[in-house]
Amino acid sequence: MPDEDPLKIGAGPPKERADAARNRQKILDAAARLFERHGVAGVSMDQIAAEAGVGKGTLFRRFGDKSGLAVALLDDRERELQQGVLSGPAPLGPDAPAGARLVAFVEAYADFLEANLDLVHLSETASPGARYRVGAYQFWHRHVTILLAKARPDLDADYLAHAILAPLAADLRKALNHQAERAKAGAVTLALLTLSGVTTGP
Template sequence: MPDDELLKIGASPPKERADAARNRGKILDAAAKLFDRHGVAGVSMDQIAAEAKVGKGTLFRRFGDKSGLAAALLDGRERELQQAILSGEPPLGPDAPADVRLTAFIEAYAAFLDANTDLIHLSETASPGARYRIGSYQLWHRHVTILLAKARPDLDTDYLAHAILAPLSADLRKALDYPSERAAAGAVALARLVLTGVTSGP
């Protein structure tokens, strides 16, 4: 089943020792609080270590740098969207037509990106191609590929899934100053064009 494949991509991380999990939770809570208060760019790793009451060495060993910390913060938030896709109510979850699920996903994904733009931008630009190596992007891409293939198996759905997701990237939207509503509407129109040859809904 296609959703079984998505479950493997979105599998939970390995279990941690209790003390390591506590430190991780303290650091992530501190980072989230400081980022909300001062913005991602306005917070240093030293400030996060002090707020979490952990040594700087612990912070850097666990997360490497601020982009690694951003990716870890995003992981928990992304899992909520993943669960909605895998087992939530339709149309985002199973048991809705592929084209309807695709539109619902694009709109939900755009809203998620809008709520976490600065964190996502940092994680995407940490190194060349970082966006496409992140496990969550692989899941989003595979989900879109599967939905496209159900309706148009004659097309190169792997490539087209990237094309539909590309305008939603935080890096592109920040560079072009596109609001999330415009990015989402464009991605939905592109998906409809791929599926039906027209850009407007019924």
């Protein structure tokens, strides 16, 4: 089974002129401040442009819409979790058994989702199927697939990786409005059942 290293979450922002890079960072910083202060739903693109001191046209050209801003803001935060997966300490990092790593990842991603729920929800629901097209989901899915294949080679790891990630969808978390700890515990239980359950009927 291939290692996770070749797959990265996105390629990062393209190299650009210094003034363009400064404008991009000003916009992201302004959006983060406003989202923190008023919530994602309570902030308009006009407000973000004004806070950043850029024209609205510049904002739309760079990010398209508010979901594009959400994806950009999440990028650095997702990379931190990715680095924990690729090179961090056990049990999230590589120096732990596959099953323990899988449970640790589910716990870590549940915490990440809670900390960034509105941004993740906006990025995942911008259009039908948006969740499955972003690089972050593809990385998480591959990581879970690799761990499952190592821990339970008798299972259809590719399919079951989607099943393990399904409860960690932001729209489900918001729609059911479960308490954070209940949602996390349920996702971990599903992972543990997948790792330990039988695959034949009674």
